[in-house]
Amino acid sequence: MSAAPQAPAEIAAAVIDPLAYAEWDGLLDKFDVLRRDMPVARIENGDLHDPFLLVTGYDDVMRISKDNKTFLNSPKGVVFGFREGEEIVKAVTGGSPHLVNSLVALDAPIHPKYRRLTQEWFMPKNLKQLEAEIGALAKTTVDRLVEASQENGNGEADFVPLAASPYPLHVIMQILGVPEADEQRMLFLTQQMFGGQDEDLNKTGMANMTAEQITQLVIGAVADFETYFAKITEEKRANPTDDVASVIANAKVDGEYLSDRDMAGYYIIVASAGHDTTSASTSGAMMALAQDPEQFARLKVDRDLLPGIVEEAIRWTSPVQHFMRTAAEDVEVGGVSVKKGDWLMINYVAANHDDRVFENPRKFDAARSPNRHLAFGAGAHQCLGLHMARMEMKILFNELLDRIETVELAGEPKRAKSSFVGGLKTLPLRCTLSK
Template identity: 70%
Template sequence: MVASDPAVLPTALAKAVIDPHSYAEWDGLLDTFDHIRASTPVAKIMPEEEGLFEPFWLITGYDDVMRISKDNATFLNNPRPVVFSFNQAIEFSRAATGSNMLVDSLVVFDAPIHPKYRKLTQEWFMPRNLGRLEDEIRALAHRTVDRMIEAGPEVDFVKEVAGPFPLRVVMQILGVPPEDEPRMQMLTQQLFGGQDKDLSGSGMDNMTPEQVVQLVAGAVKTFEDYFATLAEDRRVNPTEDVASVIANATVDGKPLPPRDMAGYYIIVATAGHDTTSASTAGAMMALANDPEQFAKVKADRSLLPGIVEEAIRWTSPVQHFMRTAAEDVEMGGQSIKAGDWMMINYVAANHDPAQFDDPRRFDAGRSPNRHLAFGAGAHQCLGLHLARLEMRILFEALLDRIESVEPAGEARRATSTFVGGLKSLPLRITASTEAA
């Protein structure tokens, strides 16, 4: 397919899709996706320079993304990378690990391996099991809000609340001690925010693909070493935490291979808190910018599930995944061939006006709200019930203790094409005088 083909996106639009800086400029990004969705909902993205990356199809419409997400036989996670990658990064990964991905986790595998691995912890993350954690999570939420109020009245909500709260919940589930949490946070930021100069700790605004992948590889190696030690301890001293389940799991009568076990730990440890942090910060920003909606939910807590669900759609923390077509298919008037690489873009799908009325508006009463932020089908997010539970409990605690909230500066988003969200949210908090 050549650049003159109408299915091929113009260079400027293609750059916007793969440039991490685009994702830090949210309104401009949504403008870009609106334009692409309206003109070429299934579009081809070609590299500006030959060999820079493999061409791929960009899928922006809700219905098409849902179709791909639910059909895991036709649209595979393997053999190509499941996250957009430059060829240089893929070659580095192959040389270092023998795989196209630096981490082989649940999101990478297809059937028959994927359902067997998922089943190992699926019951643990179901609501009936998570219910026993509610009191512990609620106590943590109240301590977090106490610290925020003590630090106020002006606070960075991401630093004080949205970052540490879900991190602590997931680390408790994994059995990681509090003193190791800062290390886990830093490694997660390097893994998911390696393209961002602040989150990566590099201070470099425009890192090359090679620099990013080397930074991420270092974080992965540190994670692997840490969880290998944790798994060894849980095999000798098993408890009721998820770390023990993974450490002692068997599939087809055999323990998990070390690389697969490390990937399991890493996906639970990182995706389990960074995405919830992004949704939590997004919800708080929306409420701070809309005093009327804040007052409504403070007076009527039955609106909280809607706040949570809308925040997850509105922020779409996991911004894309890649799939590979297993057979020839037609989609959006385009002929996709077996072996073609595809990007299902959740940001675009969750802001499709054909599915969501006035999609840029944060609407706690939006119904139905069948967003795709958790994915769909066999690869739907394992921790979706935990994320909803955490956010509901935290906002109950926040609404109990806060009389009002308003912006106190400019919110800033992460520079990242994969997992993104607010990295800073300055707020002015007025604590309730009636709070205990």
């Protein structure tokens, strides 16, 4: 085994640059080069961050995702961060690299105990009971989109702020028992945490901030989340209902309620991760359909094609773009030596565009089969809400297909500047309505 080769400076900089993820095709070009020449590459950018190993091949990312004994979530940050910000987080948390102590930051034996608390709630059998409520939210969403497209007289509307963004937010807030009046507050806090350096998504001027200022802003957002959900916990313990917030508030592990920090982390991961990712996949599916009128027309007639549309959209967009892991022992990955304590980035965008697994991966192919993408992760840390995401998208698109006769792009879609959770931030469409 040899040591991981050093990635060229241009590629090393792009991997952690939010702007690079907005310039999608150029980024995919760089990942193609890495998979071919150095599927496990060492990434260094001076003193900006700790060095890490970038893993871009599908098989290697799948292996690491499933091997939670060898590749840990906890010792170092589970999301890439700059050194200056990480030191601030450790000072705030008393040494932990995780500002939010959520499921994604936990390893066995704690992780499976915490995951089991809500796993049953997010299974299809239970979610089926929510179909009518989600259907009503989907109808309201499409009403809003249709109304906006009619107001300007030319059938044009931006799909992201009118549909893709608010719809999954409404759904996840409803299952958390958050009143509609508080939804915008939750959206703002999420944008502070995950808006990255995109000036259109984060209204706090983060693009011009130092790493320390950004970290302090995110710390403030987390504190606001914790304060808000502490009140929710009090309410749900006094008057539990059938929502997931009541499950979290009243859950016990080894006979004890979750600590305040662990409970806040649980709420935050459900509240924040439950809508940005689905929003991105929904936007991706709609863009693909707008670019392919024949596929849209076929889908209107044959709704059995919808699951393939949804699954391919999730692969094609890969909303969660990476996670980090720490090697628990010396091991080999992709033919190179990985030492105990090494930090690794498993990049889902790169893995889901590996042409050794996905033929013509940049093409949106609703008939792609098999489609064993990694957008939901794999193994013990596979996305808890994957069934809900699929269900939400199917319900919304059924409503859209009933109401919209044709759809096409009315301008250039734009992606968010974010290296962690990403997707479209604008999708201008021109629609005609069904009679």
